[in-house]
Amino acid sequence: MRRLTALLLAGSLPFTAAAQDAASEATRTAQAEIAKRLPLDDPRDEANATRGKLAEIADGVIIGKDGKPVWDRRPYAFLGDKKAPDTVNPSLWRQARLNAVHGLFEVVPGKIWQLRGYDISVMTIIRGKTGWIVVDPLLSEEAAAAGWKLFADTVEAKSGTLPVKAVIFSHSHSDHFGGVGGIVTPEQVKKDNIRIIAPHGFSEEATSENVLAGGAMGRRALYMFGSILPPGPAGQVDTGLGPKLSSGTIGYMEPTETVAATGGTLTIDGLAFEFLDAGGTEAPSEFVFYIPAYKALHTTEVVTHNLHNILTLRGAQVRDALHWSKVIDAMLLKWGGKAEVAMASHHWPTWGTGEVGALLTNQRDAYRYVHDRTLFLANRGATLHELADQTPEAPVQAGDFSTRGYYGTLNHDMKATYQRYFGWWDGNPANFNPLPPQQSAAKYVALAGGADKLLAAGKAAIAAGEYRWAAELLNKLVFAEPDNKAARAALASAYDQLGYQAESGAWRNYYLAAAASLRGTALDNLSGNGQSRSFVSAIPTGVFFDALATRFDAAKGAALKGTFQFVLPDSKEAVSVVVGGGVEFPRYGVTDAAPTATITIDRKTLDDVMLGQAQFPALLQSGAIRIDGDRMAFLSWFALHPPADPRFNVVVP
Template sequence: AFELPPPGEATDATRIANEEFGAGLPLADPGDFQDARKGFLASIEGGIIKDEAGNVVWDQSRFSFLDQPAPPTANPSLWRQAQLNAIHGLFEVTDGVYQLRGYDLAVMTLIRGQTGWIVVDPLLTKETSKAAFALAMEKLGDAPIKAVLFTHSHSDHFGGVRGVISDEDLAFGRVRLIAPDGFADAAISENVLAGNQMARRAVLQFGNDLPASPTGVIDSGIGKTLSTGAIGFMAPTETVKETGETLNIDGLDFVFINAPDTEAPAEFMFYLPQKKALCTAELATSTMHNILTLRGAKVRDALSWSKHIDEALEMFGGDAEVVFASHTWPKWGNEKIRTYLEHQRDLYRYIHDQTLRLANQGETLHEIAADVPEASFMRQDFSTRGYYGTLNHNVKATYQRYFGWWDGNPANLNPYPPVEQAKRYVKLAGGADNMIANAIDAYKEGDYRWVATVMNDLVFAEPENQKAKDILASAYEQLGFQSESSIWRNYYLSGAKELREGVSKRDITQLASPDFVKAIPTPEFFDAMAVRVNPAKAGSGMTINFVFTDT
């Protein structure tokens, strides 16, 4: 009789798949590890950060298991990236430029001005931001914060602002708060209308309900995971609108590249001529990024993304001696920087152009994702590998941007919804037992994608069928163990956990912190209310008074 492996155990097929995957990559290359450790100055003892009540909001020590070689339960390429992202501390990037890495999903950069500090991207939560900044002040010497820069409109780069400055700092003009044009609208609107669904999917994408272990969460591709403290928001006092715009901030010149509608709706990069240092924000990091993140968002523009990286290369590629970003680690040396930026530029252009080439030949979304091969440089340059985004789902996203959800096949125009379709497939297959037998045969062959396809239909048709759920969970687990993408891994393993244990009862609806609620423009607040109206319950006559206290 066939028996599934115990939860958390890799099959022979998975072990062999991971060994073969690793054999095709230069995993022994030490260059990234040298860069990730370069300039180390200090670290937070134990890597643990707590809030005022003593609750742990960040625990880097959970990932101490990464000091071992890659186990069969992890893709060896992702394991390598996870080891790199586990290196944490305060680092000197170049004279007067420092980074705090490994204390949240993102990286906080500190730049020494003439009279104080310029903070770039103060992390996701107040607690991690405050602790990271305190470590820097202890090592580098205390000085006032003169400016804060938000490179873009994702909360892991601005949510910790209250850990470094206060409302009074802005009100009295002690601190400049600089962000790209459109920042406030983009930061607020992304979470207001679609927040509940995004939050639910983010739990799965980042593996929030999984343990940190060789069989659970090991990384998020661009960093370890999300901190769990207080997320804040402050509106900028200044915005950057144009590429080439130069601001003198506490005695240092910042030359900006405005890069809207790339990795975020509002985003900028900047160059420090006096330091020969380029900040690429989140347009270029040491991984392939998402054209469409699995947590859900509006599809991004791979062509625009590529062109803005090229703009940075054209403007500053001849002079830059160090490039740093809002995730992962810096790179030094002009030749190395140019190659890195060229590959990042070419990566997103390749995704865009090959998707359109094959679409114009009549291929559909899933066919293109299967047919676009890795570009040659992706086998040698780890910064272009799919630890976060993947070639597969980025191709699908690019197709979606141009052609939408439908593939042009009339059969797919109005299919049955999942449960109704699944019931018909079960009937077609001759019943659940036949489907399970087919899935077991595929499982023995290591064809976990087909197992997942067949058992997903059976679970939709018969949600109480425990055997089907167990087989599906095991297939998801093996697919997760083989995934090079951290978020594919986290999604697969979270799916397996929910099939085995049920859906977590965590409250994911409390996205909006008081800062966000206060900042929501009145029209958007009413829009947010409108998407909660259930027409089936409509028809009651009622009068509601809204009091606008600030008018």
């Protein structure tokens, strides 16, 4: 029932093998080749990433109310070295060093500032006629509050204290609204008529994302963001999109107004903002905007300094690369030649009308290349894995670092686009209903002549620098024999080299986290982001019960029939849950004339349950829940919703 975030408890596996490998000769050669063909010494990004810096938080450390750090850049001091170590792709190293620059930056003198390097995302502060307009207040309240204090101590100390007049949520991902409580309180919003402005559809998308599939997404996110890796040249260095996720409290505030799909101009604290809808690109609810008075374009997360994900490694609904490219082109047509600076929800700004135009053009072309090359090859018979492997990088990627695959990759983006059009199946009937991995693995081992021979073949592939092939072979052996320490160690070695070579921060993190899990060295007992009551209370009641239905044990409850009616007096809502044939179907807003049981419970009490602050048995004893009808039937039904273990295996059966 509870929304699981990206940082859930990580389960270490009990096998500890050899220490992490050094970079192999094949990896060193690969690193040298990419360093040779890319202009890594191009100084323009570094100049932009450091331009206008006014101040920084000492050591990049933000401490939460519990005395524990929610953000700490001290372990990343190794990024001070300009030369990349052999264990990091030199292009990713360049990106990581740029993302590591932290502080308060002046973007438009006296008008626009950004706080960068204190979360995976960026917070922007704009000077209105009488106060401040805050855009995207980071992921966590603690990080946002610390950033705001730095701004107040640096800028307001000179110009005078002004009120917050508006907060803009650029899109529906929590790293762009979760910290709002660190900037303003609900009481302030109401008392001072502070405007909370978001794109249409924001409330539903922001509070529903990951609720239904949060368990699996959260577990995979641990690998994608490297949260179970220690920082270091052989560990987590960056995500590509930003340094990492802060670990504070995720909050929420309901928008006071939304911008329609048609876009348009809003005057916010005396300042005109021109909005363009971008929903269905990086997020289902998103917009970009232009401020004519400052000639400043905010590209949100539609245009950043990397190729983005069409489908993230943690899992999500597949995005539309074609629509994405068209939205960027609309920005180019509308504001190209006007905007003198482009800034985004991640990374650093780009200054200069010509440079902004080039940024938009190149980003547009990168996403169009992803889309059109996928369909070009698919329509000639190439399948999901074939088309991605035979496609060279887009020509624009050789010269423009903003289009490189630091987060998303051409490989995965093309596979995602194929999936969007054709689904997961490649059309070959042999792949329509294959054996499950653990069953087929045992047969592959037998076919190879036994575990020893398959292990030897995997090690030979590693020695030859054929790490993808080695991973494929050794993964079969590990799935057939999960307790085979030699197989696990060899597979971890292959993952090490694949991670070292990866230009994508997400790919690197996933490979190296997988290796750490195989060795039993993955970090454990991570305290993730905690949702505030404001966030949990905003989750629609219907979504809550849909998520509850995903936990119904259909095998054990196949014979159960009944209707369980929930009445929530404080929110004036009702939900009837119809159970039968191993299916649980919630009907929001529907009451039943003859339910098996009626459960009267406040929505606030349900929030307590979602927050882990209350359990149903204790609530029954205390009288916080009233049950009319067949009480035992309700208890039997409720017992059929066991929680999932968030630490399920990923790289072993």
